[in-house]
Amino acid sequence: MNLPRPSVRSGYEDWWSQMRCTRWYAVMMLAGIAVFAPTVASASIPPGVQCAGTMCWNDTDEPLQVTGSVVCPGVGPFTEVQATVPPHGSTMMPGAACPNGEQPVGINY
Structure with a gap:
């Protein structure tokens, strides 16, 4: 069989x-x-501007706009912040609150 x-x-x-x-x-x-x-808009530093931490310096003769993304722990890049840096001057980037209540860990430029 x-x-x-x-x-x-x-x-x-x-x-x-x-x-x-x-x-x-x-x-x-x-x-x-x-x-x-x-979604976070692309961050940018124009030519002639240097940024470290939340401070940015402008070495040009014109005011320039800097865009960065606030980075939150456990969330990642969260929101866009912008600042205008005066000619031959410096400025601090504005702060932003994280949605989880923690302090931001930095800014991506």
Whole structure:
């Protein structure tokens, strides 16, 4: 009596099936992060301006605008702050409160 043999999947087929599932999961996670991540405008320092911490210095003859993103612990870049630096002068970037109630850790320029 000839009975049909049960099909046996090779280790390669199991691995490939797991990889397809892992790739699908990774794509879905990245898509979710991209959709729900807070959007922050690009930060910029114009030529002739130097910034360190919350202070910025202007070495040009014109007032220049500086844009930065406040970084909150556990949240990341949160909100945009802007300041106008006077000619041959300095200014402090304005502060911003973090949504989780913690102090900002810095500014990304």
